[in-house]
Amino acid sequence: MMINTWMVLGMAAVTVFIKAAIFVLGGRVSFPPLLQQALGFVPVTVLTAIIVPMILAPHGGGAELDWRNPQLVASIVAILVSAATRxxxxxxxxxxxxxFGWQALMPV
Structure with missing residues (x-):
């Protein structure tokens, strides 16, 4: 129990230190243009890493790559709509x- 407490306190201290350093140093630190450009892709990369497994394996098992997977069908339609209309x-x-329509129409 005591080890868990110290671990949580240590993680909290590291988190506070990082956030405080960013707040204090703020505009004084400048990144090279290549790093700034690379950091622009971080949100897209993180969201992709979260969303793709939810689409391809919605129940946590193996990939469900068939027409009965409503996440996969809706994702394909959304990609096509986004590409066509922006x-x-x-x-x-x-x-x-x-x-939701695909879920309602598909048998259990």
Whole structure:
């Protein structure tokens, strides 16, 4: 129990130190242009790493690459709508309609 407490306190201290350093140093630190460009891809990369496993293996097992997977079907439709229209809200709405409609139509 005591080891867990020290571990949590240590992680909290490291987190606070990192956030405080960023806040204090703020504008005084400048990154090279190549690093700034690379950091621009971090949000897309993280979201992709979270979303792709949820689409391909929605139940946590192996990949479910068939037409009965509503996540996969809705994702494909959303990608096509996004590529065709470039409208985020329309992509989200159509993706959700396809997802819930596909779930309602597919037998259990």
């Amino acid at each position: 409208r985020q809200l329309l992509t989200i709405v159509i993706g959700l309609v396809v997802f």
